[in-house]
Amino acid sequence: xxxxxxxxxxxxxxxxxxxxxxxxxxxxxxxxxxxxxxxxxxxxxxxxxxxxxxxxxxxxxxxxxxxxxxxxxxxxxxxxxxxxxxxxxxxxxxxxxxxxxxxxxxxxxxxxxxxxxxxxxxxxxxxxxxxxxxxxxxxxxxxxxxxxxxxxxxxxxxxxxxxxxxxxxxxxxxxxxxxxxxxxxxxxxxxxxxxxxxxxxxxxxxxxxxxxxxxxxxxxxxxxxxxxxxxxxxxxxxxxxxxxxxxxxxxxxxxxxxxxxxxxxxxxxxxx
Amino acid sequence: xxxxxxxxxxxxxxxxxxxxxxxxxxxxxxxxxxxxxxxxxxxxxxxxxxxxxxxxxxxxxxxxxxxxxxxxxxxxxxxxxxxxxxxxxxxxxxxxxxxxxxxxxxxxxxxxxxxxxxxxxxxxxxxxxxxxxxxxxxxxxxxxxxxxxxxxxxxxxxxxxxxxxxxxxxxxxxxxxxxxxxxxxxxxxxxxxxxxxxxxxxxxxxxxxxxxxxxxxxxxxxxxxxxxxxxxxxxxxxxxxxxxxxxxxxxxxxxxxxxxxxxxxxxxx
Amino acid sequence: xxxxxxxxxxxxxxxxxxxxxxxxxxxxxxxxxxxxxxxxxxxxxxxxxxxxxxxxxxxxxxxxxxxxxxxxxxxxxxxxxxxxxxxxxxxxxxxxxxxxxxxxxxxxxxxxxxxxxxxxxxxxxxxxxxxxxxxxxxxxxxxxxxxxxxxxxxxxxxxxxxxxxxxxxxxxxxxxxxxxxxxxxxxxxxxxxxxxxxxxxxxxxxxxxxxxxxxxxxxxxxxxxxxxxxxxxxxxxxxxxx
Numbered sequence: 001x002x003x004x005x006x007x008x009x010x011x012x013x014x015x016x017x018x019x020x021x022x023x024x025x026x027x028x029x030x031x032x033x034x035x036x037x038x039x040x041x042x043x044x045x046x047x048x049x050x051x052x053x054x055x056x057x058x059x060x061x062x063x064x065x066x067x068x069x070x071x072x073x074x075x076x077x078x079x080x081x082x083x084x085x086x087x088x089x090x091x092x093x094x095x096x097x098x099x100x101x102x103x104x105x106x107x108x109x110x111x112x113x114x115x116x117x118x119x120x121x122x123x124x125x126x127x128x129x130x131x132x133x134x135x136x137x138x139x140x141x142x143x144x145x146x147x148x149x150x151x152x153x154x155x156x157x158x159x160x161x162x163x164x165x166x167x168x169x170x171x172x173x174x175x176x177x178x179x180x181x182x183x184x185x186x187x188x189x190x191x192x193x194x195x196x197x198x199x200x201x202x203x204x205x206x207x208x209x210x211x212x213x214x215x216x217x218x219x220x221x222x223x224x225x226x227x228x229x230x231x232x233x234x235x236x237x238x239x240x241x242x243x244x245x246x247x248x249x250x251x252x253x254x255x256x257x258x259x260x261x262x263x264x265x266x267x268x269x270x271x272x
Numbered sequence: 273x274x275x276x277x278x279x280x281x282x283x284x285x286x287x288x289x290x291x292x293x294x295x296x297x298x299x300x301x302x303x304x305x306x307x308x309x310x311x312x313x314x315x316x317x318x319x320x321x322x323x324x325x326x327x328x329x330x331x332x333x334x335x336x337x338x339x340x341x342x343x344x345x346x347x348x349x350x351x352x353x354x355x356x357x358x359x360x361x362x363x364x365x366x367x368x369x370x371x372x373x374x375x376x377x378x379x380x381x382x383x384x385x386x387x388x389x390x391x392x393x394x395x396x397x398x399x400x401x402x403x404x405x406x407x408x409x410x411x412x413x414x415x416x417x418x419x420x421x422x423x424x425x426x427x428x429x430x431x432x433x434x435x436x437x438x439x440x441x442x443x444x445x446x447x448x449x450x451x452x453x454x455x456x457x458x459x460x461x462x463x464x465x466x467x468x469x470x471x472x473x474x475x476x477x478x479x480x481x482x483x484x485x486x487x488x489x490x491x492x493x494x495x496x497x498x499x500x501x502x503x504x505x506x507x508x509x510x511x512x513x514x515x516x517x518x519x520x521x522x523x524x525x526x527x528x529x530x531x532x533x534x535x536x537x538x539x540x541x
Numbered sequence: 542x543x544x545x546x547x548x549x550x551x552x553x554x555x556x557x558x559x560x561x562x563x564x565x566x567x568x569x570x571x572x573x574x575x576x577x578x579x580x581x582x583x584x585x586x587x588x589x590x591x592x593x594x595x596x597x598x599x600x601x602x603x604x605x606x607x608x609x610x611x612x613x614x615x616x617x618x619x620x621x622x623x624x625x626x627x628x629x630x631x632x633x634x635x636x637x638x639x640x641x642x643x644x645x646x647x648x649x650x651x652x653x654x655x656x657x658x659x660x661x662x663x664x665x666x667x668x669x670x671x672x673x674x675x676x677x678x679x680x681x682x683x684x685x686x687x688x689x690x691x692x693x694x695x696x697x698x699x700x701x702x703x704x705x706x707x708x709x710x711x712x713x714x715x716x717x718x719x720x721x722x723x724x725x726x727x728x729x730x731x732x733x734x735x736x737x738x739x740x741x742x743x744x745x746x747x748x749x750x751x752x753x754x755x756x757x758x759x760x761x762x763x764x765x766x767x768x769x770x771x772x773x774x775x776x777x778x779x780x781x782x783x
Contacts, residue, residue, distance in 0.1 A: 045360035049381065127448075130455035139456050141441065175630035178591055179644035180620030180696055189643055193634050221441030221452055227422055231442065234423040237358040237378040 048238075055240040059232045063244045066228035070214045073146060073224070077214070078207060080150045085157025086196075090187065092162055106158070113155035119216050122148040126220035145217040153210050160202045164195030201267060204260035208253050225249075292341030293509040298366045304342040306333045307365035310351035313446070314470050315530050316371060322349045328466070328530035329369050332388050335522060336367075336498075339513035354423050357499055358382055366506055368499040371464060373425040375492075384497030385510045388523065390487040391494045393429055394468035394537060397460040398453060399478040406459065408483030408540045410434055417441070419449050419458035425494060426462040432492075433485055434462075450475050464494055469532050483540040543621070543699035543731055544568050545590065549599035550609075552589055559585045561755035562599070567700070567733060572726055574742035575735045576766075577752035578778060583735035584627075586752070587702045590733065591624045620648060623693030624702040627709050629685040631677040637688045638664070638673040641695045648696070656695075663691045667721055683714030690721055701725065703734040739782055743767050751775045 004012070037043060091099070091106035113121065125148040130139030137143075168191050176186035218227035225245045232241035299305050308329065311320040317327035325334045325344070337347045350365050357368045358381060367385070374384045395413065397406060406412055413434050420426040422442035430440055441458055443449045450471055452458045463471065465484055472479030487493040498514075500507055517523040545567040552560040560582050567573050575583040588594040590601060592608065592615035601609040608618045632640050641660045642653055649656070664673045667687050677685055686706055693701060703722070707715045719741055725732065726745050736742055742749055743763045750760040751772070759772045767783075770776050 042361050049358070049360040127451045127455050127457075130457055131451075134456070136456065141452070141457050171626065171628060171630045172632065174593055175626060175632070176644075177615075178593060178619055178624040178626075179693065180616055180648055181644055182616055182647075185647050189647070190632050194632075197634065218442070219444060219448065221419065221443060221457060223439060223442050227442050230422050231427050233358075234354065235375065235377055235425065235428065237381040239355075239359070 050239045050243055052238055052240040055232075055236055055238045056244055059229070059236075059241040060244045062232070063225050063228055063241060063248060066223060066225040067245075067248050069222060069224040070211070073142070073149075073214045073217060073222075074211050077146050077149050077153070077210065080146075081153045081157055081207075081210070082203075084150060084154035085161055086192075088154060088158035089161035089165060090192075092158065093165055093187070095183065110155045110158050113152050114159065116152070118149070118152050118213050119219060121152050122216050122220060124148075125151070126217075141217070141221040145220050145222065149210065149213060149217070153206060153213075156206050157203060160199045160206065161195060163202075164199035165191055167198060168194050198267070201260050201264035204256065204263065208256050208260065211253060211256075212249060293512065294340045294342070294506060297505040297509065299364070302342075302346060304337045304340065304347050305350060305364070305366045306337070306347060307350045307352045307357065307368035307370070309370040310353065312351075312370065313467065314474070315466050315532065326530075328389070328526060329371075331526045331530060332517075332523070333367075333369060335517055335526060336388075336510065336513045339516055340509055363501045366500070366504075367510060369496070371424075371467070371496050372499045374495050374497040375425060382502050383500040383504045383507050385500070385507065386514050387495035387497050388514050388518075389496040389527070391464035391466065391496065392484045392486045392537075393426065393433065393462055393494060394465040394484040395460050395482040395540065396453075396463055396468045396472055396476070397480050397482045398476065399480045401459045402480050402482060406482060408538045410540060413460065413482075413540070416459035417457070419443060419452050419461040421445060421449055421461075421463070424463075426464075429494065430462050446471060446475070465537065466531055469537075481537050484537045485540055544602075544604055545622075545700055545731075545733075546602040547590070547599065548602070550586070550589060550596050550601060551598040552585060552594060552596050559755050560589065560596070563755075563757055565750065565757065565760075567731060569731055570729045571747050572732045572734070572745055573748045573750065574746040574763075575733065575750050575752055576737070576739065576742060576778075581752040582755040583752050584704050587624065587704050587733060587735055590700075591622050591702055592618055593624075620644075620696055621698055622700045622702060623696055623698035625686070625689050625693050625704065625706050627705040629677070629682070629689045629709070631685055631689055631692070633677050636674050636676055637669065637680065637691075640677070640688060641692045644692070645695050660691070660695055663694060666724075667691060668717075681714060682710045683717045686710065686718050687721055690718075690725075694725075700731045700733070703732065703736070705735050705737065707736070707738060737782065739767070739779075751778065753778075 088106045088109060091102050092110070094103050122145055126141050126145045129144050130141070172190055172194070173186050176190040177183070181189070215224060215226035218224050218230075223231070225248060229241040229245040233239055294304070295301070306322070308317055308322050312322060312327070312329070313320075315327060316329040318324065318330070319326070322330040322333065325331055334344055334347060337344070352365065352368060354370075354372075357363075357365075357370075357372070358378075369388075371391075372378075372384070374387060378384070395408075397416075401416070406416060410433070414437050416436065417438055418430055418434070418436045418440035420430055420440055420442055422444065427440075427442065430436065441452060443452060446463075446467065449458070449461050453461060453476065460482065468481055472481050498510055500510070514523070547563055547565040550560055550563045551558070563582075563586060565573070575586065577583055585594060589596050589609075595611065596609050599609070600607050603618060603621065608615075631637075632643070635643065638657070638660065641663070642656050645651065645656050645660075646653055661670070661673065664670050667690070669684060669687055669691070672680060672684055672688075677688070680688065690706075707718050710718065715738070719738065722732070722734075722741070723745065734742070734746075746763050748760060749763050749766040750757045751766060751770070751774075752758065753774050759766065759770060759775045766775065767779065770779060
């Protein structure tokens with residue numbers, strides 16, 4: 001083993017010290033939580049209402065089954081959001097004056113849908129448009145609720161992609177144009193591939209948020225996991241099903257969040 | 273100000289009814305705190321004003337209070353949601369009445385009084401669905417698209433009584449159920465009969481009551497009880513009051529006064 | 542045949558005039574070097590020739606056609622006039638080969654496999670055969686700049702513009718890029734260079750133009766400019782850089 005330098009010895013000692021402190025303080029905090037909370041006077045009641053083993057066992061399979069609906073809604077919304085978000089981002093960047101109305105529309109669209117609470121859009125579109133008198137199956141809350149999610153999330157995705165487009169230096173566009181490529185080709189082959197790649201982590205965070213907001217569709221009828229948990233809660237006068245639902249969400253969103261963070265870190269390292 | 277009225281009420285109560293079964297068991301001595309919904313709906317509470325004593329549940333509340341030894345001025349009202357009613361921790365009401373159905377599962381978490389009302393379940397729909405051929409027969413109802421208020425026992429009853437072919441859609445409250453019906457997203461919804469009567473007559477544009485499942489039709493009829501904290505000391509007292517009102521015929525009188533006759537609604541075969 | 546003629550070309554950024562009336566003729570096979578201090582307008586003038594910057598006044602004629610006419614589509618002109626930049630500007634998400642093939646593929650509509658042999662040959666010619674499938678960030682600065690030249694040449698331009706293409710390079714890498722230029726010169730490519738490589742300009746240029754404050758203050762053969770400059774400012778500039 002090669003001789004350690006003075007710097008390495010010093011740093012190893014520092015690291016050891018930091019790890020010890022971190023371990024001790026972590027143990028202390030967890031011990032306090034585990035030991036002290038059960039001592040509070042209301043703990044037994046809270047445990048019965050929120051962490052009820054019997055209720056959990058009874059409702060968890062039903063919750064898992066309902067979660068399939070969340071995943072399905074997510075799966076058909078996500079590609080539509082990616083496509084519409086991209087289209088709006090490009091529309092906002094159109095320089096040809098003939099497309100000015102389209103550009104104006106794209107700006108208004110992103111402003112409006114980023115400015116509205118998701119639940120409001122779901123109500124307005126989910127109940128409002130079918131209320132115009134559409135025949136079945138075209139008045140389905142699945143269609144219009146999903147459309148509401150697509151509209152809101154596309155606005156966010158469009159903004160993220162646009163920020164990506166703007167982060168690509170103009171010299172790239174100039175290089176493409178100087179080769180005789182059209183503006184459209186420069187966007188399609190040179191700017192967009194780089195821009196989209198650059199905003200993958202930011203978009204992943206949006207899609208994680210989408211996975212959670214799918215639950216909002218329950219307000220207009222679909223019985224997905226959040227609604228199913230509510231039904232169980234109501235029938236058993238117990239909040240444990242919500243905890244079960246939370247665990248199911250976390251099982252999906254925590255790995256996804258960590259992965260997005262990993263990508264983000266990797267990217268910021270690559271650029272520095 | 274509130275302190276003084278409360279203090280006055282307390283003095284009044286303690287002097288007038290020196291020793292009743294409720295003494296020392298309420299949140300505030302000498303005062304019965306009753307919770308209702310926000311808002312409270314016809315015909316359970318008229319005009320969302322329970323203090324008037326008008327409406328079935330408001331009237332029952334005052335009658336039960338009187339039976340327990342509380343004068344009308346010793347009853348105060350608070351508002352809670354269903355979730356607030358069942359959350360752990362100190363309650364801010366003595367009794368909570370907003371058409372809570374008594375179920376064995378709920379009984380494990382909270383206390384219910386003996387039932388003060390047994391409701392038939394009714395099928396709320398629209399005239400256009402009736403025109404479309406829906407009939408008051410279970411076999412005809414199965415193929416409809418159903419909705420219900422997710423916070424009610426109508427959800428399991430729907431499976432028990434009808435077992436629809438398609439998964440029902442569930443909503444947060446009456447307003448959303450009727451909105452979905454108006455939008456044509458659901459054909460029919462299951463409610464307790466009084467609520468169904470109200471929604472079909474007042475809220476829906478072309479509402480119709482297709483029929484009812486009378487209370488004795490179901491093995492587990494929809495019975496409403498007053499909700500209390502688990503292990504409430506007051507339960508015995510409330511039960512005694514309701515039983516006495518029921519035996520004296522007073523409860524039936526109140527029901528007759530505030531609840532619409534339901535005999536006009538056909539039975540579902 | 543490709544003659545590029547500039548007549549009284551003017552260009553301002555806002556209120557700041559950068560090119561103040563330049564006349565210049567570049568004939569087929571010419572190599573013209575633009576020299577001058579930073580900010581004298583060399584880069585802007587090159588970008589005007591390629592129509593990356595629209596000119597405010599004057600005319601630019603390519604084989605007699607006015608290519609600077611406002612509103613005219615610059616795309617066909619750019620296909621005939623290639624340009625290489627100081628900072629390479631390769632597309633980082635494509636391999637060196639894809640960088641070079643993109644424009645011919647899009648403009649001729651030919652498939653990659655049809656175009657590839659010819660492009661591969663260029664890579665081989667400039668000593669990059671084994672670097673073709675590398676991404677730009679896997680290449681040295683000199684290699685990247687040579688790929689950028691190949692990318693411009695892939696369009697078979699009639700004129701090439703070089704904007705200080707060795708300025709961003711480490712000194713030991715300058716030589717390999719200048720060798721490429723020598724090669725092109727030997728083949729008779731019409732070229733315009735903005736450059737600080739005075740030795741190179743002296744060695745190869747047909748004409749050297751000294752730009753000062755947006756004007757061509759003095760031009761002539763390398764001998765005239767480097768050995769007997771007439772203008773005081775030219776002398777001052779040369780004494781600083783030589």
